[in-house]
Amino acid sequence: MFGRRGETQKRTDTFQINTLIGEGCEFEGNLNLSSSTRIDGRVKGNIKCEATLIIGETGSVEGNIRSNEVVIFGTVNGNIEANKIELRGGSKLTGDIKTNILVVEEGAFYVGHCSMGGVSQTETL
Secondary structure: OOOOOOHHHHHHOOOOOOEEEOOOOEEEOOEEEOOOEEEOOEEEOOEEEEEEEEEOOOOEEEOOEEEEEEEEOOEEEOOEEEEEEEEOOOOEEEOOEEEEEEEEOOOOEEEOOEEEOOOOHHHHO
C-alpha cells in the first residue's frame, strides 16, 4: 500500500488510511483532518485529526497534535492530546502528553510530562 513491505507496513495494515503525506514531502502550516492520515514526510505546524494519525518511520512533526488516536513510528516535537497514544519501537517524542491510554514499546524514546485520564473524544477535537 505504501511502498516497501516491512515491519511498519504490517503494523499499520489494520488502519484505513484516507490521506497520505508521503516521504520527501514537506508541509508548513496547520492541518485539520477529518479522516485517518499517515505522515511519512515532514510537517511543521499544528495538527487536528478526528480519526487516527500515524507518523511513519520517516515522518516527523514539529507542532502540537490533537487527535482521537496517535501512532508514532517516527519523530514528534510538540505536545499531544489524544484518547490513545502509541509510541512504537524506534519512535522519538519530545513534548507533554495528555491521554487516557498510553502504549510504549521497547526502544521508544520519550521526554516530557504525561497526564493520564479525563480526555474525552470531544475534548480532544
